[in-house]
Amino acid sequence: MSQRAPFYLPSGLPTPLPEPDGLSAPYWGGLRENRLLVQRCAECRTWQFGAEWICHHCHALDPDWVEVEPRGRIFSWERVWHPSHTALTGYGPYLAVLVELPQAGAVRMIGNLLGDPMQEFAFGEEVVGQFEHHADGTIPFTLLHWKRIS
Amino acid sequence: MTARTLRGRIAIVGIGETEYFRHGGSPDAEFKLALKAILAACADAGIDPREIDGFSSYSDDRNEASRLAAALGTHRLRSATMQWGGGGGGCCAAVANAAAAIAAGLADCVVVFRALAQGQYGRFGQADGIATISGEKAYLMPYGVLAPPQRFAMRMRRYMHDHGITQDALRAIALASYHHAQANPRAVMFGKPLDAAKYDASRWIVEPFHLYDCCMENDGAAALVLVAADRAHELRHAPVYLLGAATGSGHRAGAIPHNAPDYASAGFATVAPELYRMAKVGPSDVGVVQAYENFTGGVVMALAEHGFFAPEQANEFLTRDNLIAPSGRLPLNTSGGNLAECYMHGFELVLEAVRQVRGVSVNQAPRNDVALVIGGPMVTPASSLLLGSEATL
Ligand SMILES: [Zn+2]
Secondary structure, three states: OOOOOOOOOOOOOOEEOOOOOOOOHHHHHHHHOOOEEEEEOOOOOOEEOOOOOEOOOOOOEOOEEEEEOOEEEEEEEEEEOOOOOHHHOOOOOEEEEEEEEHHHOOEEEEEEEOOOOOOOOOOOOEEEEEEEEEOOOOOOEEEEEEEEOO | OOOOOOOOOEEEEEEEEOOOEEOOOOOOOHHHHHHHHHHHHHHHHOOOHHHOOEEEEEOOOOOOHHHHHHHHOOOOOOEEEEEOOOOOOOOOHHHHHHHHHHHOOOOOEEEEEEEEOHHHHOOOOOOOOOOEEOHHHHHOHHHOOOOHHHHHHHHHHHHHHHHOOOHHHHHHHHHHHHHHHOOOOOOOOOOOOOOHHHHHHOOEEEOOEEHHHEOOOEEEEEEEEEEEHHHHOOOOOOOEEEEEEEEEOOOOOOOOOOOOOOOOOOOOOOHHHHHHHHHOOOHHHOOEEEEOOOEHHHHHHHHHHOOOOOHHHHHHHOOHHHHOOOOOOOOEOOOOHHHHOOOOOOHHHHHHHHHHHHOOOOOOOOOOOEEEEEEOOOOOOEEEEEEEOHHHO
16 A cells, blocks of 8 residues: 555546636646746735735735745645545545645645655654656646655 | 614524435435425415515525525515535525525515435535546645545644544534434434444544544435514414524635635634624523534534633533533534434524424423524634524513
8 A cells, every 4th residue: 555656646536727717827837847836926925825816915916926845844634544536446545734835925735645644743744745747648737745854 | 773683683483304315315306305395394384485585595505596486486586695605604694694684674584495415416425527627626636635524634633733632522522413313203313323432433534534523415405484573473483583693704714725824723713703792692601502513523613613612621521421412511413413313514403403492302402592503614604593582582
């Protein structure tokens, strides 16, 4: 169960796509180039994630996309056992984590925690991002997972 | 100018539900279930269904007001409200919206309802059949955060960490619901008791939620009839009055994905104070609570946010004995609720609160003048409702 190559989760889960209006296209495009982009308002410097058309703090439209280092700390986590999708039948458990990025206004993002699904770790523990490229399907995309530093 | 409040102005005069089924178990179409529940609620009230002039629901209920009005042959339609937001966050808000329509003179007799036939329309707990995904779910689903249990477990895990909550607190909520369902023949889990050992041995769905921490999925429908308080005495039952209602969520509660500033919470920090302010009562006046359980963890947070205990006291307060009627300190989910009566998206909880105030619950609480319903922990908007007897006005 710990050997998960080439992907952490089996293929067949829904493929992420930007909305038809393109709102999150820079984020998904960035991941494909091994870059983590997060919105930061050019007017008031407020960080924001997920994507929105407006800065929630000062209401300037079209916040900038800024590259940030994919490092963070574990804000929360869950170990999933029940397969809520046929692609996961017989597969679990697996770990999903909510990672907070101190260097980007403490915005949070969801990913999987790489390694043994039964591993123990602490709240606040540091993690580093790892890009997982899915290039084989009709719609290529990239996910961002997390790995413990220690 | 009169005070802007619903307190004492609106009465619930009828309740009705269909038989409750396991998901996919209804022999009736969803729309027919809605009709049956509405007819039952009108019969309970002693009101001709043709007199209904408003419909209110939530969570994108598929059974539209205009179709219902046409099918029932109501004389006219004056109010049709849908509360935005998913899950059970609207189960109290839909009552509030109906009450507001009556109080404002927009309608006279409003039915609030929820109907679900998951055999006909698919289940909440499975995420198959989606090839591509955008928006909030795109940030979650490719990582296996697909269905509601996985979307809410992290909030509870963080809350447990912040406040030292143990698994036993969650278990107590499940045990109380199942205990109550054993006296309730309507309950889908009637005749299927749960004890601590069975809970502990049950499989994880997603930690910290065992199987028994998760709501069921069911088919059925439930409905209420609301009229202005001054009309309520003409009808069959002692009126059950709205003391207060509040809806919503705090600052950026809807920031996706999992970016709400007040993340490890049920979302009632701004709602509960409004509720008590309108009702002119406090937590110590509440004798019985129906709290929406998508997952037991949400109930822990919701009860704390409604002032029954500080989060640090949750382990001590949340024991099975404290939560069962009639002897418990705060009887909780006395019909069995979403866990063990029926997952009618929390609407069965509102009906049970009415039964408590009427004094006719199968698990009657001794203090029943003021009954609280809490809808939709961890979703936005959430809502809650205080009902009271004539004596509380
Ligand atoms: Zn700004």
